[in-house]
Amino acid sequence: MSASQKSTGARAGVVDAVVIGAGFAGLYTVYRLREMGISYRAFEQGGGVGGTWYWNRYPGASSDSESWVYSFTFSKELEQEWTWSCRFPEQPEILRYLEHVADRFDLKSQFDFDTRVSGATYDEAGACWVVQTSSGETVKAKYLITAVGCLSAAQVPKIPGLDQFKGKWYHTGQWPHEGVDFTGKTVGVVGTGSSGIQSIPIIAKQARHLTVFQRTANFSVPARNAPLSKDRVDQLKRDIGQIRETCRWANIGQPYDFRDAEALKVPAAERQQQFEADWQKGGFEWMFGSYKDLLADRNANELAADFVRDKIRSIVKNPDVANKLIPKGYPIGTKRLPLDQNYFETYNRDNVDLVDVRANPIEAIVADGIRTKDQTYKLDAIVFATGFDAMTGPLTRIGIRGRGGQKLEDKWSHGPQTYLGVATLGFPNMFMITGPGSPSVLGNMPTSIEQHVEWICGCISHIQKQGASTIEPTQSAEEHWGQHVKELADATLFPQTDSWYMGANIPGKPRVFLPYIGGFGTYRKLCNEIAEKGYEGFSIR
Numbered sequence: 300m301s302a303s304q305k306s307t308g309a310r311a312g313v314v315d316a317v318v319i320g321a322g323f324a325g326l327y328t329v330y331r332l333r334e335m336g337i338s339y340r341a342f343e344q345g346g347g348v349g350g351t352w353y354w355n356r357y358p359g360a361s362s363d364s365e366s367w368v369y370s371f372t373f374s375k376e377l378e379q380e381w382t383w384s385c386r387f388p389e390q391p392e393i394l395r396y397l398e399h400v401a402d403r404f405d406l407k408s409q410f411d412f413d414t415r416v417s418g419a420t421y422d423e424a425g426a427c428w429v430v431q432t433s434s435g436e437t438v439k440a441k442y443l444i445t446a447v448g449c450l451s452a453a454q455v456p457k458i459p460g461l462d463q464f465k466g467k468w469y470h471t472g473q474w475p476h477e478g479v480d481f482t483g484k485t486v487g488v489v490g491t492g493s494s495g496i497q498s499i500p501i502i503a504k505q506a507r508h509l510t511v512f513q514r515t516a517n518f519s520v521p522a523r524n525a526p527l528s529k530d531r532v533d534q535l536k537r538d539i540g541q542i543r544e545t546c547r548w549a550n551i552g553q554p555y556d557f558r559d560a561e562a563l564k565v566p567a568a569e570r571q572q573q574f575e576a577d578w579q580k581g582g583f584e585w586m587f588g589s590y591k592d593l594l595a596d597r598n599a600n601e602l603a604a605d606f607v608r609d610k611i612r613s614i615v616k617n618p619d620v621a622n623k624l625i626p627k628g629y630p631i632g633t634k635r636l637p638l639d640q641n642y643f644e645t646y647n648r649d650n651v652d653l654v655d656v657r658a659n660p661i662e663a664i665v666a667d668g669i670r671t672k673d674q675t676y677k678l679d680a681i682v683f684a685t686g687f688d689a690m691t692g693p694l695t696r697i698g699i700r701g702r703g704g705q706k707l708e709d710k711w712s713h714g715p716q717t718y719l720g721v722a723t724l725g726f727p728n729m730f731m732i733t734g735p736g737s738p739s740v741l742g743n744m745p746t747s748i749e750q751h752v753e754w755i756c757g758c759i760s761h762i763q764k765q766g767a768s769t770i771e772p773t774q775s776a777e778e779h780w781g782q783h784v785k786e787l788a789d790a791t792l793f794p795q796t797d798s799w800y801m802g803a804n805i806p807g808k809p810r811v812f813l814p815y816i817g818g819f820g821t822y823r824k825l826c827n828e829i830a831e832k833g834y835e836g837f838s839i840r
């Protein structure tokens with residue numbers, strides 16, 4: 300289908316669906332809607348496809364899921380054609396993959412790029428969404444499908460004086476496309492989440508001097524990235540069907556699951572040996588393929604935390620620096636666990652310093668650097684690896700108004716209320732791909748995205764066949780789901796920690812555990828059952 304055909308079957312300015320975003324989620328949604336013969340318009344604020352991988356071009360940006368699962372499963376041909384170079388692909392390779400998918404399935408022509416959806420209001424009389432774009436266009440659509448990602452609303456902390464800074468500053472999630480050359484520069488990185496931990500080793504190698512401003516010491520596990528041999532590629536391509544099927548039903552959408560054993564119940568020597576063997580493998584399996592009590596029992600968790608603390612002590616040569624880097628006071632895994640490539644080793648370099656900004660807070664940014672309580676650090680460049688307004692931010696920033704003109708951000712002022720993380724009462728026919736209250740960020744995103752897109756498209760087919768005009772959750776279904784999401788989280792250690800999962804990284808954001816933690820497989824089964832029961836918990840009119 301060519302660009303001129305993308306609104307086939309629709310009157311000018313009126314389509315069945317508007318899709319926002321051209322990352323993994325938006326690309327697959329458009330692919331499916333086109334197959335269904337649903338008319339649509341699709342908008343992307345970036346200049347090309349890729350979503351997360353279009354924006355996050357910081358040095359060292361790479362997937363934390365293995366390449367062979369961090370990809371689409373909907374086309375067997377695509378799966379066999381595409382060959383990944385390594386275990387954890389870096390941003391340029393993932394972007395190339397998404398470009399390839401978009402070209403192979405003629406998806407680029409389906410999007411309006413460089414076009415931000417600047418508002419969407421539900422028109423009750425017309426039973427449609429009225430969508431405005433930054434290009435001044437207004438489009439009416441029966442369905443509004445948000446494919447805006449969970450970690451796409453970048454957060455630069457409000458530190459006084461940033462506008463006075465004479466050097467250059469960057470946020471990892473909005474990295475310049477032409478790249479940044481730090482050679483010979485004095486650089487400061489603020490933040491030690493996944494983005495900081497991935498970029499710090501690379502920036503350290505380039506810069507004349509690097510100062511890391513750390514507020515909370517983070518646990519991290521080695522990625523042990525490596526190229527894939529031809530034999531390994533052949534084997535993966537042979538086994539891919541089985542690997543994918545395991546992912547679909549596993550807890551975090553990965554081809555492994557928690558062991559049926561508890562850390563507290565196995566002998567200490569055996570446990571240590573197991574932690575070490577998993578550490579040598581690298582990747583998330585160290586935690587999420589390990590003992591099943593690690594994220595539910597604080598004593599079990601401490602065993603894993605101590606193992607990593609010992610590793611940090613053994614890697615970092617300066618004991619004072621090691622002590623600052625050792626995470627304390629929160630359970631391991633309850634902040635999103637980063638995977639690293641020589642992160643702790645980087646602090647052995649002569650050109651790297653670590654500032655503990657909890658003990659020595661940042662007071663201001665000044666013309667030539669960052670001023671903390673104790674001293675001023677002169678910098679040519681500042682990198683904010685300070686994260687995102689996760690899960691809700693990408694949605695509440697759009698300007699969505701539901702029935703009666705209610706703003707989404709007002710409805711969610713005490714925390715997001717959704718049913719299945721896919722829909723919210725008062726916003727009929729709006730579908731959120733990997734919205735708050737869905738498993739999404741707790742595992743392999745493409746697995747989560749494909750499940751949501753397929754479920755949403757099935758639901759749209761159902762509504763179309765019924766000749767119905769609206770679908771939205773019932774109040775009781777939404778309340779029950781919110782309670783269920785909370786109860787599941789409360790049975791874990793996650794709510795004990797200040798993390799973006801809890802909204803704790805954004806000043807004033809309600810403290811609510813945002814994703815569904817009951818497991819991908821359980822969630823998939825539940826969604827299937829709800830659909831089989833005629834979309835139980837939804838009101839269809």
Ligand code: N01
Pocket residue numbers: 360361362363364450456457471489490491492493494495497512513514515635656661684685686687740799804
């Ligand atoms: O952001 P983060 P991120 N002063 O929120 C610190 C995904 N991701 O971009 O912990 C000083 O995790 C903050 O400190 P604290 C992944 O899901 C995936 O790194 O709040 N410091 C923290 O250290 C990930 O979890 C991949 O005390 C300040 C850091 O900044 C998510 O995105 C790669 C501060 C923010 O860490 C977000 O990761 C990268 C301030 N005012 C990201 N404000 C892959 O899979 C914040 N901080 C490839």
